[in-house]
Amino acid sequence: MTFFRVGCVLLVLFLTPLFVFPIYDAYALFENPSSITFEQRKRIYVPASSGATDVLTIPPISIGTQTDRLLVASIALDNQGSNGDISVSYVQFQGGVGCGVAANSQNFTSAAIANNAGNARSEIWYLVNPPENETCNVIIKLDNQIGNTVPGASAVARAVFFSGVHQGVSIDGQFSNTGGPSTIPTVNKVPNPTNSSQIIIDTVSTTIDEEPVTTILGQNQIRINKQTFSGVNPFNSDWSSAYSYQNGTSADVAMSYSTTSNSNWAISGIVINSCDIGSSCTVVSSSSSSSSSGDENGSCRGDCSPPTLGIDKNNKRVVSNGFAFNKNPVDAELYYTPYPLITAYVGEENAIDLRIYENDGPSNLAHVAVAFGLGNGETFGQSNAMINWDRSFDGKETVSLIDPYNVLANVTVNVTEVDCDDIGSKCNHVTVYHTFRAPLEFNMVATNIWDHDRNAWQNYFNHGLQVVGESLNPPNIHSGIYKGKIYQLTEVEKNKSVDDDGNTWTFDYGIWNKDYVDTKKADRQLVNPEKIWAINHVLKEYSIGDSSDASTHDRYHDQFSIQKEYQIILAESLLEEICPKCFDDEFEEIDNISYYDFDVSIKRTDDPEFANSMKLESEKAEFLLEEMINSFYPGRVFEEE
Secondary structure (H helix, E strand, O other): OOOOOOOOOOOOOOOOOOEEOOEOOOEEOOOOOOOOEEEEEEEEEEOOOOOOEEEEEEEEEEEOOOOOOEEEEEEEEEOOOOOOOOOEEEEEEOOOOOOOOOOOOOEOEEEEEEEEOOOEEEEEEEEEOOOOOEEEEEEEEEEEEEEOOOOOEOEEEEEEEEEOEOOOOOEEEEEEEEEEEEOOOEEEOOOOOOOOOEEEEEEEEEOOOOOOEEOHHHOOOEEEEEEEEOOOOOOOOOEEEEEEEEEOOOOOOEEEEEOOOOEEEEEEEEEEEEOOHHHOOOOOOOOOOOOOOOOOOOOOOOOOOOOEOOEOOOOOEOOOOOEEEOOOEEOOOOOEEEEEEEEEEOOOEEEEEEEEEOOOOHHHEEEEEEEEEEOOOOOHHHOOEEEEEEEOOOOOEEEEEEOOOOOEEEEEEEEEEEEEOOOOEEEEEEEEEEEEOOOOOOOEEEEEEEEOOOOEEEEEEEEEEEEEOOOOOOOOEEEEEEOOEEEEEEEEEOOEEEOOOOOEEEEEOOEEEEOOOOOOOOOOOOOOHHHHHHHHHHHOOOOHHHHHHHHOOOOOOOOHHHHHHHHHHHHHHHHHHHOHHHHOOOOHHHHHOOOOOOOOOOOHHHOHHHHHHHHHHHHHHHHHHHHHHHHHOOOOOOOOO
């Protein structure tokens, strides 16, 4: 199976301090349904023998109009130099000939760090949706200098451009590990991804000058490139690094490498989500257009700009107050928008107001959908309460619901054209009227909009919307078997139900669990006033209501004797209550019970006869052992100790 095509030229220039390795071809990562595509990658290598610097400048990465973009930077650092441990301060996408990105506007986010103090360090950073049609450097600022600082430190920085990545939750997890000296740098993937729409990438930094290769522990890894540096003490030290990736459905539980010599190492990695998860891939038009986007590597042609509630493809705000629930507006951000928790009530009408800008005019807006009740980590398509508005090419409007649990009612959608004050153009004002019939399990609200060219975008608003009140729907009935008995559960509130015996159950992590019931019974009321006085006198501060607390001491507690007396008095009183005549019999015949006197016993070791027998047997054993040794080693003389 062919995974990629590589076109490269190797140049060895001994006087060049920085080494740049560009690879330009785009290729699909695996032969599976994942939409993630390697678009481009470049790197820079700064050996310990080069000039001192605290900035790594990766040559320009060309971002076209590919959809669902992600830019990842991995940095492998040598901590053996005179400056000690070195770390990344920030990573930015800016600078270079023809770059139109404003300074300090495109900042990466740190995803994973592994630091082996005094030896090696690796870090991974990422930038979601870098601006399209821009060719800029990736700038990595370090907190200390590398290069020829005597002794010097080395570094490799790599930038990788992906498309087809989930824009809401691009990074699903991170992992890191350090160790050594050993020959197998390894990091476990916890939790281990099992989704074919995910990939894992990692980077490793070691303290030897040989190439780390993937091992049988990570046999499904694909190593992209590596770098080594042979040091000459005391001026610099041996060092190497590597970078690899792996499919999310791999059976491997670890990302690992192998070296022939022991080294100290640091390895870190991340899990990247495909936009296939939750069907969140941006939909583009399949028809051709006379106005080309100029993107030679991407699939988009013609109009590639989706409608927006706030920010356009260049991160410029074109709509203010793009989202409002019951007249509580907010400026929509690119994906996730912080939104204070709003309370709505069952049975009352609500309204969501959306102001939507479409670059081809308001009439080109084709679809608006609002989803309610999403939980943490869930995507738009996982909602069970969704309102859809669609407009055909001939202007016919339809409203549909996805509402399997009947929580929505009285839904109407009103669409008008209004002025977009931010850009002096027209926008669609979409008002979605609706009533909730029941509370929702979670609170996040999401929108999904696209135009007639099938350019789509999603926005998420959290904390979102909390719906409270008694459900107007008949209670849900659930049946199941618990400890061999069939139960029928009737929901009485959110995540709470009651069975036919009156026991309460809680819905947690997809399972109905029976609530714990304290089965401790209160002591029966005592009837003898004198006994009650005696108990209170013995227990001092205790009363009859405290009797359950009076039996909590073990036999080593200083109050155990008092507790025992209390139990005796309690037992006599209860027996008198249950069987008043039980105390009438005097049991005189108890004096006729027979008994036996046992002889006085002594320890065996104190018995003279037994001690003499043990001594005799010991002498026999010593004699036999000496005869056996003489038969095995005849004529041999053993020195006395």
